[in-house]
Amino acid sequence: MITPEYCQMMARYGAWQNRQIFDALDGQPMMVLTKDRGAFFGSILGTLNHLLWGDQIWMSRFDPSVEAPVGGIPKSPMLHPTLGAWNAARFHLDGKVRHWANSLRSVDLAGDLKWYSGAAQRDVTKPIALCVTHMFNHQTHHRGQIHALLTAAGLVAPVSDLFLMPEDA
Incomplete structure (x- = not known):
């Protein structure tokens, strides 16, 4: 289904x-x-926090060195109170993912x-390749929402095309 190179x-x-x-x-x-902009997780920061929370929960299942985040999905938008705190945690987790x-x-x-899924309230067994693919798909999904939230806020959203990623990124 997927390869280590895809994950990298x-x-x-x-x-x-x-x-x-x-x-x-x-x-x-x-x-x-x-500002609550009507997105599923409300604000830009709330959506960023949820995305980080989701990455943490999935990575805690893939890599024992990653701690699961505290709280469930409903509390995920409040994971970090400021952009600076989010950025520090995000940078750390991105290093772990890489x-x-x-x-x-x-x-x-x-x-x-x-694993036990708090979202589904039951034990779940799925192919690990599917779960890894889901984690990356979940990221893309919520980054699309963030792109729309940035645009709605009158900000310039960054380029997100995969083929435009610099070689040294």
């Missing part, structure tokens, strides 16, 4: 996107970041992953 590319892409989003938002007043992806072997993407 998507880990690079995610870190590149997150740096661009931070750069686009750096210096914006809290009111701009926290390290994990760079150390993957094909065999690591075979077999099943078993």
Whole structure:
């Protein structure tokens, strides 16, 4: 289904996107970041926090060195109170994701992953490759929302085309 090389590319892409989003938002007043804009997770910062929360929960299942975030999905928009706190946590996790992806072997993407899903309120068993693909797809989904929120706020949203990612990203 997927390869370690795919995971490495998507880990690079995610870190590149997150740096661009931070750069686009750096210096914006809290009111701009926290204004409820009608998105599923409310604000720009709420959506960024949910995305970080989702990455943390999935990575905690893939890599035992990553701690699961506190609280469930409903509390995920409040994970970090400021853009600076979000950025520090995001930078740290992006490093963990890249390290994990760079150390993957094909065999690591075979077999099943078993966990208790708070969202589904039950034990779940799914192919690990599907779960990894879901994590990267979840990132893309919410970054699309963030792009729309930035545009609605009158800000310039960063380029998100995968084929435009710099080689050194």
